[in-house]
Amino acid sequence: MALITNAIKGTQDTLPKESYKIQYVESAVRETAENFGFHEMRTPVFEHTELFQRGVGETTDVVQKEMYTFEDKGGRSITLRPEGTAGAVRAFLEHGLFNEGLPQKIYYLTSCYRYEKPQAGRLREFHQFGVECFGAGAPSADAEVISLANEVFNYLGVNNLALEINSIGCPECRKHYHKALKEYFEQYKGDLCETCLGRLDRNPMRILDCKSPVCSGIAEKAPTVIEFLCDDCKEHFESVKKYLDAMNIEYTVNPQIVRGLDYYTRTVFEFVSKEIGAQGTVCGGGRYDGLIAEMGGNPLPACGFGLGLERLLLLMEAQKTPFPEPKKCDLYIVSMGENANIKAAEIATELRNEGMCVQFDTVGRGLKPQMKYANKIGALYTLVLGDSELETGNIKLKNMETGNETEMTLNDFVDNFQSVVIKDAMSGFESLGVEGIDLADILGGTN
RNA sequence: GUGGGUAUAGCUUAGUUGGUUAAAGCGCCAGUUUGUGGCAUUGGAGACCGUCGGUUCGAAUCCGACUAUCCACCCCA
Numbered sequence: 001m002a003l004i005t006n007a008i009k010g011t012q013d014t015l016p017k018e019s020y021k022i023q024y025v026e027s028a029v030r031e032t033a034e035n036f037g038f039h040e041m042r043t044p045v046f047e048h049t050e051l052f053q054r055g056v057g058e059t060t061d062v063v064q065k066e067m068y069t070f071e072d073k074g075g076r077s078i079t080l081r082p083e084g085t086a087g088a089v090r091a092f093l094e095h096g097l098f099n100e101g102l103p104q105k106i107y108y109l110t111s112c113y114r115y116e117k118p119q120a121g122r123l124r125e126f127h128q129f130g131v132e133c134f135g136a137g138a139p140s141a142d143a144e145v146i147s148l149a150n151e152v153f154n155y156l157g158v159n160n161l162a163l164e165i166n167s168i169g170c171p172e173c174r175k176h177y178h179k180a181l182k183e184y185f186e187q188y189k190g191d192l193c194e195t196c197l198g199r200l201d202r203n204p205m206r207i208l209d210c211k212s213p214v215c216s217g218i219a220e221k222a223p224t225v226i227e228f229l230c231d232d233c234k235e236h237f238e239s240v241k242k243y244l245d246a247m248n249i250e251y252t253v254n255p256q257i258v259r260g261l262d263y264y265t266r267t268v269f270e271f272v273s274k275e276i277g278a279q280g281t282v283c284g285g286g287r288y289d290g291l292i293a294e295m296g297g298n299p300l301p302a303c304g305f306g307l308g309l310e311r312l313l314l315l316m317e318a319q320k321t322p323f324p325e326p327k328k329c330d331l332y333i334v335s336m337g338e339n340a341n342i343k344a345a346e347i348a349t350e351l352r353n354e355g356m357c358v359q360f361d362t363v364g365r366g367l368k369p370q371m372k373y374a375n376k377i378g379a380l381y382t383l384v385l386g387d388s389e390l391e392t393g394n395i396k397l398k399n400m401e402t403g404n405e406t407e408m409t410l411n412d413f414v415d416n417f418q419s420v421v422i423k424d425a426m427s428g429f430e431s432l433g434v435e436g437i438d439l440a441d442i443l444g445g446t447n
Numbered sequence: 448g449u450g451g452g453u454a455u456a457g458c459u460u461a462g463u464u465g466g467u468u469a470a471a472g473c474g475c476c477a478g479u480u481u482g483u484g485g486c487a488u489u490g491g492a493g494a495c496c497g498u499c500g501g502u503u504c505g506a507a508u509c510c511g512a513c514u515a516u517c518c519a520c521c522c523c524a
Contacts, residue, residue: 308524
């Protein structure tokens, strides 16, 4: 296939027949975030490369080998954001949001870019819903963001997600832990895999994450971070758990969780699924008390998470989670001849202004193909408009589901179509035994 | 970056031990019905069989390289 008709490796198109699903997910996360008092922040897709080097951490894989970095025409090194937190912190500092009352609770829905080899649940362009809670150091903040993610899953009806939490402590207790880990792993120096040997000096915590059976076997008996937490960190972690219990959120403590971004401190967590392949982390996050100071601000605690929308969609597909049906065409006007088509345009404009979805012929086809098309797009009603209708002013409105035709004058139709549709929709719902219909829903939220 | 699988129409696939015009279903367009969709039926459009090279009288089929894609490692959402 020609280059220009191929999307870039690791990117995806969302086609019109699928887009209602992602729109539904987006509206769900927005609504949930707003209910928690978080407000949207939008930042540019690209930033100075240094921002991510500093924020995400020079030694991380993300920075070392996965960034889309290029030089712009002014000679600046620019990078497409590989994650959302660094840019959010930058904007927080740049606009002095710390002066607008703490905590500042923000969320974002953005694309992220990482140069990785694509596989199930891993793309080069992917989309994240993320939240950040700036200036909140109490354990209740950790629980709050976890709870927000949890509510998103509840809202969407996603289940079988395991919440795993851990505390990796503050820099002070981690220093002691690193030392202990190194001592432990050095006993097994001969057995560790090559990558883990390298990790031994740089960051022994990563060995805990190794998937090699030998290393993970050794890691199983390694000392856990939790044993090395200082009193403050220990108390913080215990308190987070109390909040989670109070909020009725199930979790397991997994001492093996080590996040790959350098900025995390204390609480880290993941929501993990076994149903979407090897990349099972749908949502990951935690506390990053050192990051704001690292970026040049006055020290402020913070926490947040990132949630992969593609992975969430994969999970919903795997679980056959129902999506609300997308809005269909209320009326298709089958027109014959130019005069009728012009009249159709006039009627369509009027009804569209009332919030109805109305379509008419733009191809120049005959009656039958137009009927077929109306059927294909799922039009609820059709109305045939030809010379005789224009002359007499009488029309037949056809309900495409039942096939019933109702005779009326064209003027009556234009005035009353909206209420006809509503009445039919109501009776449809009643026959299903559904109660408490919100009129605004039926009208597509236009009133 | 390292492995493994796959590559035939828009989609899902068939294609014999290599044999001449590459097949079907769905979808698309149109007719059967001079003004009424779904069902049925008939016809039509649509594929240099991923690309390049090799073996052969002859390659969708065998071999090689490349590319793309999927899955896994690594890492992460």
